[in-house]
Amino acid sequence: MKPLDPRLLRRAQAARRYVVLTAGLGVAAAVAVVVQAFAIGHALGPAVTAGSAETALALADVAPWLAVLVAALVVRAGVAWAQERYAQRAAARVVAELREQVVAHAVALGPRGAADDGSARDGAIGGAAAATLATRGLDDLQPYLVRYLPQLLLTAILTPTLVLVVAGLDWVSAVICVVTLPLVPLFMWLVGVMTAGTSERRLRTISRLGAQVLDLLAGLPTLRAFGREIGPGARVRALGDSARRATMGTLRVAFLSGMVLELLTTLSVAIVAVGVGLRLVEGMIALVPAIIVLVLAPEVYLPLRRVGAEFHASTDGLAAADRAFAVLERPLPDAGTVPVPALAGGALVLDGVSVRAGDRGVLAPAGLDARIVLGSGRPGGGRVVALRGPSGSGKSTTALVLLGLLRPDAGRVLVEPADVRAGGGAVDLADVAPADWWRQVTWVPQRPSLAPGPLRDVVTDGRAVPDDALTMAGHTTGLDAVVAGLPDGWDTPVGLGGTGLSVGQRQRVALTAALLGGDAPPPLVLLDEPTAHLDARGEQVVLDTVRAWRDAGRTVVVVAHRASLLALADQVVDVEAREVAAP
Template sequence: MKPLDPRLLRHARAARGYVVLTAALGFATAALVVAQAVVLASVLAPAIQGTADLADLGPRVGLLAGVVAARTGTSWAQERFALRAATRTVAELREQVVTHAVALGPRWLASGRGPEVATLATRGLDALEPYMVRYLPQLLLAATVTPATLAVVLGLDWVSAVIIAVTIPLVPLFMILVGRLTAGTSERRLVVMQRLGAQVLDLLAGLPTLLAFGRARGPERRVRALGEANRRATMGTLRIAFLSGMVLELLTTLSVAVVAVGVGLRLVHGGMGLEPALAVLVLAPEVYLPLRQVGLHFHASTDGIAAAEQAFAVLDEEAPRPGTVPAPALAGSTLALHGVSVRAGERDVLAPADLDLELRLGTSSGRVVALTGPSGAGKTTTAMVLLGLVRPDRGTATLTAPDAAPLDLADVDPSTFWPQVAWLPQRPVLAPGRLRDVVAGGLDVTDADLDRAARTAGLDAVLATVPGGWDAEVGRGGVGLSVGQRQRVALAAALLGDPARVPLVVLDEPTAHLDARGEQVVLDAVRAFRDQGRTVVVVAHRASLVHAADDVVEVRSGSLDGWGPAVGPAVRPGEVGEAGEPGEPGTGTTPPLVPAGATERSRP
């Protein structure tokens, strides 16, 4: 990132006013520095020479005290507003990064960028504070105080001004040389920190599975190695910072000493007056001070600069524009997929491939549609296409209201479409609050309605074990509840929705983490959704869900080369694809799945 990157001003509104304020305070600081040096010299020179008594110097001492107080107040204001602007800037960038990452969609996040964005939006952007509080103000002071003080020194003593003008370019030269090395080290440190964060997040997410297979202690070596790499990178950055700080301090100290020696020799030989000599000696360190501070705080800001670069890289990713057409009422409408194909991340396959599916929403009898197929065929992706979270690479997803022309789902405003859909992912994310409020979701429902939904979703068994019952507090994301308990809470919340307003329910492998009893709860909820007249789309892996379906749709993957036809083993009648083990014979009561080449079958 440049010393003052225009992208920061473009993306962070708080940074704009802060830069203007810092520039104004910089000019005020430059004027106060010059005034302090001149007034101090006018006080010391007569006092040393004995040409004025204390009474004569009183007004000048008072003026000096006022200048010092004003300079102190300016520094305080700079620090105060810098902290406030840094907090707001980080908050704005964090919000924009998260919002834009969501707009980029699940496919982009699933490409491995999700953990990076999580690390960037938390600890990564917090490192931008030293840049805003320390580095940027000193950079602006270097652009104001240094030229102003050098101009005053030139008016007082041209010899000292020439010495300063010759030596001062050495400071930014060493800063550039050392800064490039430090910037590379900080970028490597941020990458290591992101890898460490991603590894820990993956480990925590898969910890129950690792514990079940007795492999919980295996990944700790990898996490320890990444932590050690992060420690080495941090210590390397600190070593470079200390060494470069020493170099800059030595360089500026020697430069000030050369000026002081020259001034002293001319004072001895009578070639210079005492008052201008004192003013030059006071101003000489002030000329170098902003540059020294820039070099000192540059190393503390490199982590933030590297994080800002990554934030801008995320924000520069082109996201699909959200639709603007209001969604019609889904009850009575038709949601259809025609020849839909989606490329599966970085794999050279289409999943799904050439899928046709038609859902009539809000019928009086309700309907359950099961999506089946081999692992990786694109069942979850199909659900995301229906939800408008993923756009097809080929084919169309349309929403057609009665007596209206079909609407491309990509043109529909999500804020008007999503409230009419209930979605239960594999790992539901719940809002924090009382369990009663989480289930009600802002709806005006009675206790009888809550109890009825709880019984259907099996939540009543959870309420009996959770202290406080309906008044139990649930943490952010459902902390305090198991995955199965969170699914029951989400099912109960979906059951409370008005079937006329929420006619579509999408369930993504709802029995994946449940035992037989929990599976039965899901089946009861699915039947309850159908009895309410809703259309239920369920990603089915188990035979029990296929049994409960009215329509069974087999999702198939396809070849990316030439966008060829569907490939992969067919699921023969009498077998249950992924509902059981591959090739495991069915029970005989399982409805036949769609044979190769077909896409949908309806149960009579």
């Protein structure tokens, strides 16, 4: 693990500016420390000499040096204030830049590529790992930027400068410093190797804990329905204990190594002080240079001591940054460039689509062949297609494949235009530009993610929608009854992720937003088990919304378990899983 990873400077512009600023402040701090030591030496030396000779010392003799000392102290205080002030700002900007890049790259990689270790194949695990990395993980980078990096740069500037100044005053003390200084980074390296391993283990444990908790929360209503909500709690507690043990192991190593570094630097300063004292008694060094050397000796080791103390607070952040760079350096899949053919009256053809489900040795779906006929786009010409199959058969994975977020391990998805028999060829979905394809699709997952803001803006996505259209859509989805019970109606603020609304209300908001769809609503709608967590009234809302889409000429592909949705479908596609044959 590098003390200063060059990738951080390449990826974060704020980090480059921060390093330059910190280097400049380090130079100012070095000058201030040297000036302060000389001022103390020249002010204290005459005072000691006058006291031993029993002669009076005039204030005017030391007043200039006292003024210089005050100025040096003011400069050092200003440097410390500026470092603390701008460090916090720079750290927040660097973390924000990396977080934005990780999230954007993870989205571009898709559910599989977002997996933290590159081997996970399940979209939920990959998304949880990416979420943990982008939040808790990168937040740990702040101590590194605020504490460790400034001390590292200060050590690179201040320590050599002070050693050279000491060499000009007393070469013996300089030799002692040169011999003992390398011991500090040596012990830091030895301790860092141990701490880095514990930090890596801690981050992996927290990532697993985050994935387990997210999966548990997502499936908690289903688990409660079957009376199995207690069982996963033991697993979460076990992971929590693992995270606690890993954290305590890191802290234990940090405390022990900090004690070793403090002892080493204290003994080194003591050796310099004893040597200066003995030579001062023997008359081999003048009083003023001796005082200056004694003042500078602790300052020589101080940056290294602080680097050692802050290094352990930064290891978690460095481990997270290394994971972030590993995600950012993964190559993106080849982006298609073929334009999207007209979907109205066409078809989506799944030709032997198979997706490996994680490390379970299962294909879900397995060899899926289906031809999904799309609606005409005219009122009354829509279609409803249901994906049917037992739990774990790959229905949601099939929806991800149709979205273009997941590429199958085998087979392909063809977009067949309406005029395919008249010379228009089918297009492989993998060759279509993702952004162009996503503009043709509306996606409503089981648990919609809602942006914060007034309810009207959440539903309309900030567009100017007439009140009658908004009212009609709300009436279709049942959102009008929810709005009537809110304190400020359509202007009621909604928190991030739909905070303040129940699961059913969030579903109504998402359906209403999808029903409006803008000036040119996407012709294809994908729903992932929209009735999974709803009661009979909520289920009826979903059925009415699906009918409204079909009546408008749109095609609705829905992952369905309940008979009501299957009865509404114009076409049912059976999805099944199959174990992979052992090699």
